[in-house]
Amino acid sequence: MYQHPVAPLPAPRVLTQPMAMELLTADMALRIDTTVCYDSRDPHALSIAFHLLGEEPVVWRVDREMVLAGSLRPTGDGEVRVHPGPDGTLLLRLGPAGTRAVVRCEQEALARVVRETFVLVPQGTEERHIDWGPLLASLGA
Template structure:
């Protein structure tokens, strides 16, 4: 089975304080062999990139309304008159609040949803085929 990857490089802003933010290069990745998840790599090209993986559904919903609890929370907002998606990440090492351009995130998500529509993720995993192969033996 052939797998497809949908990637998008973009610059996020890490919100340090109400007056100060830091640019953070990032890459969004979606893989059909891991159809329920999105992968985000922060500090792309640096010596120590940071990897996060969480549910695609969480990001899809977070573009429209606040969602998530625990380690990953996502919600829409406005910054300087433009639509953004805020992503709050929490780990034992610390927390980060990141701002992403909503239009770029939504366009990338749309590509993933066309590739693997919601509800069809399980078909990508080929579990039924594997099970049928095992039972046939």
């Protein structure tokens, strides 16, 4: 059976940035240390790890283009929504209705990280960084 030649994957590129964010409650804003990560092998998404006291980090994956769009206007669907907040902040609403968390961060700090991801993997080239082999193998191709 003929198999199409597969171009080699670019070397993986990883970006990690610690960042302070705030969990908003009805009464107050609670500072949370986070780590924003980007891995070119998952080229569309940022991972945001929320470091909670005495627990394993809680990790949410957020589309990198959604972050940029959300800095201009409300965007997102389902359990991840992003919209501009007051005074140069960005609000992330994470989770299903009823148990949703609202997290505030400095808009420019997160946008800077996203811009760096586009240097590592330019828009439109994302699929060149994905290893399709395991998926194709699972489909019997």
